Amino acid sequence: MSDEFFRKSFGDSESVHLGSGWISGVSAVFLGLLSLGAVLCLRFPALLTLPEARAHYPMGVIRPLIQGIIFAALVLAAVSAVLRQRKVLALTAAVLAVAALALGGGGVPLPQEVGTKTGIGLDWFVLDLFVMTIVFVPLERIWPLHPNQGTFRAEWTTDAFYFVATHLPSQLINFLMLLPAALAAPWLAIPQLQSYVRNWPFVVQLLAVILVADLAQYAVHRMFHKIPVLWRFHAVHHSIRTMDWIAGSRSHFFDIVVTRGLIMIPLALCGFSQGAIIGYILFVSFHATFSHIDFRPRTIWLENYLVTPRYHHWHHSAQEEAIDCNFAIHFPWIDRIFGTCHFPKDQWPKSYGLSGTSVRPGFFRQFIDPFMGR
Numbered sequence: 001m002s003d004e005f006f007r008k009s010f011g012d013s014e015s016v017h018l019g020s021g022w023i024s025g026v027s028a029v030f031l032g033l034l035s036l037g038a039v040l041c042l043r044f045p046a047l048l049t050l051p052e053a054r055a056h057y058p059m060g061v062i063r064p065l066i067q068g069i070i071f072a073a074l075v076l077a078a079v080s081a082v083l084r085q086r087k088v089l090a091l092t093a094a095v096l097a098v099a100a101l102a103l104g105g106g107g108v109p110l111p112q113e114v115g116t117k118t119g120i121g122l123d124w125f126v127l128d129l130f131v132m133t134i135v136f137v138p139l140e141r142i143w144p145l146h147p148n149q150g151t152f153r154a155e156w157t158t159d160a161f162y163f164v165a166t167h168l169p170s171q172l173i174n175f176l177m178l179l180p181a182a183l184a185a186p187w188l189a190i191p192q193l194q195s196y197v198r199n200w201p202f203v204v205q206l207l208a209v210i211l212v213a214d215l216a217q218y219a220v221h222r223m224f225h226k227i228p229v230l231w232r233f234h235a236v237h238h239s240i241r242t243m244d245w246i247a248g249s250r251s252h253f254f255d256i257v258v259t260r261g262l263i264m265i266p267l268a269l270c271g272f273s274q275g276a277i278i279g280y281i282l283f284v285s286f287h288a289t290f291s292h293i294d295f296r297p298r299t300i301w302l303e304n305y306l307v308t309p310r311y312h313h314w315h316h317s318a319q320e321e322a323i324d325c326n327f328a329i330h331f332p333w334i335d336r337i338f339g340t341c342h343f344p345k346d347q348w349p350k351s352y353g354l355s356g357t358s359v360r361p362g363f364f365r366q367f368i369d370p371f372m373g374r
Contacts, residue, residue, distance in 0.1 A: 009146045012059075014182035015168070018188055019078065019267060020083060020084060021080040021081075021082070021083030021084030021089075021090075022084060022089070023078070024076045024077075024079040024080040025076070025077070025080030025084055025088075025089025025090055025093065026095030026152075027076050027090060028072075028073045028074075028075075028076035028077040028079075028080055028089065028090065028094075028097075029073075029089055029096065030133070031069050031070075031072050031073035031076065031093070031097075032070075032073040032077070032092070032093040032094075032095075032096025032097045033096055033334065034069055034126055034129065035066055035069045035070045035073055035096070035097060035100040035105075035132055036096050036097075036099055036100040037101075037122055037125070037126040038062075038066045038069070038100075038106075038123075038126050038277055039066060039100045039103045039105060039106070039108060040103070040121045040122065041122050041126065042066075042104070042106070042108035043103055043104065043108050045110060045111070045114050045119075046114045046115075046116040047112075047116075047118065047119065047120060048119060048120050048121075048122040048123065049114075049120075049121070049122065049123040050119050050121050050123060050124055050170065050171060051114075051116065051117050051118065053123060053124065053155060054119075057123075058269060059110070062106070063106035063107065064106060066105060067105055067106040067107075070097050070100050070101060070105055070106075073093050073094075073096065073097040074093075074097045074098075075095065075096045076093065077089075077090045077091075077093035078090070078095070082149070084123055084356040093132050112170050115245075115339045118171060119171060120130045120168065120169070120171070121167075121168060121169065121170035121171050122168065122298065123165045124167070124170045125164070125168045128167055128285070129163070129167070132245060132286075132289055136245035136289065136290070136293050137151065137245070138292045139293060139295050139310075139326070140244055140245065140293055140295060143219070143295055143296050143297050144245075144294050144295070144296060145294045145295060145296040145309075145348065146242075146294055149242060149244070149294055151244075153242050154241075154242065155241070155242065155243070155361065156246065157300055158361065158362060158363055158366075159246045159247050159249055159250050161248060161363045162249040162250045162251065162363060163246055163249040165253070165363065166249055166251060166253070166256060167249070173256065173257065173260070175256045176298070177257060177260040177261050177264055178261075178264055178268075180262065180265055181261070181262040181264040181265045181267070181268035181269075182263065182268070183269050184265050184268070184269070185269060187263075188269055188284070189268070189269050190269070190273070193269075193270060193271060194269075194270065194271025195271065196271075197270050197271045197272060198271050198272075198273055202273070202275060202279075203275060205273055205275075205276035206276050206279045206280065206283075207273050208272070208276075208283075209257060209267060209276045209277060209279070209280040210268075210280055210283060210330055211331070212266050212267060212270060212272075213263050213267060213280055213284070213330075214328060214329055214331050214334060215266075215334065216262065216263045216266050216267075217259065217263050217281065217328075217329050218262065218289070218327050218328050218329075218334050218335075218338070220258075220259050220262045221259070221327040221329070222324075224255065224259070224325050224339070225327070226324075230258075231357075232369075232370035232373070232374070233252040233254045233255045233362075233370045234249060234252070234255050235286075235354060235357050235359055235370075236251065236252040236255065236359055236366045237250055237251045237252070237255065238316060238353070238354050238357075238371065239353060239354055239359035239366070240292075240349075240352060240353065241353040242294075242314060243292055243293070243294055243295075243313055243316060243352055243353065244292065244293055244294040245289050245290075245292060245293045248288060248291070248292035248338065252366065252367065252370060253367065254359050254370070255263075267280075271325050283330070284330075287307070287329075287330060290309065290330060291307050291308065291309055291311070291312035291329070292309070292312065292316075294309075295309050295338055298310060304332065304333070305331070305332070305333070306330065306331065306332070307326075307329060307330055307331065307332055310343075311332050311343055311349060312350060313349050313352070314326050314343060314344075314349055315348035316349070316352045316353075317350075317351065318349075318351040318352055318353045318354065318355045319349060319350060319351065319353060319355075321342065321364075322342050322349065322356060324340070325340050325341065325342035326340065326341060326342060326343070326369060327340055360374075
């Protein structure tokens, strides 16, 4: 699906106002997709859900939440149908919501036990999309850095495709991410260190995991910028010309797997608990998305200690003075230590994207081109 196809089918968002029915229609389609995905997870848990997550869902909360989302999708679809001349959004949302109801809605009974050790991970995708959207879209709409940018800006469908492609196969990505650590641990692990670290309180372990991971990611991130064959893959992420919450998902699969795999090696060697590592994964998923958002407010007292949108926006700047700077993902003082910090006081970048490198548009071209030497 291209941006042009979306505009022709659903209308251009540039003329949107609250009474046009466009916002209610898009919201209805989004909620319809979420509800249908959630119901499919209940209907086919062995195939669609992550084995490590199945036992931890609070079904007493999730079931009424699904029903509420279906109801909200139908109500918003009706509002859009009344207000909007084009009925495509309303009809699409209604079909999705009715399909979710026809499959059983939030009341789908679950089997007593699901014995499969594999699952596509649709549950994680739906949950992640729901949380990220309800948190970051309102922030960008209420306090935008670029008020005229809009949610459905140029190339947003490419980045939405990246979000699906990098979040849906979560079990495969997790397997590839953990594989290097599993291979290295028997040869490099220090049992005394691992035993010592595992006795730390959870909060101390979590903070240590974030620090060790950021030091490792700093090194890997800088390597992807400096080694030409790796830069071809990482340039895909830097081809973003519009910063917002979904733009951060534009990363090549090779880039994601190699970066996360190398980060997991020191975490495994240190012996951090599984709970601390899961806590880190949740933190980095949220914080990395936050650092890309189109969000003007600043917490000045925090900027020296934690990466904020303004800091990471400079990493994506196309301005010459900002090239190859701000590699840290969480702690900006790491860049200051290694001399790679560029953070002009009270300034935002004037432009984003690549300088001196070109990346062809479109998900499939961007996936293939780095392997072809482009």
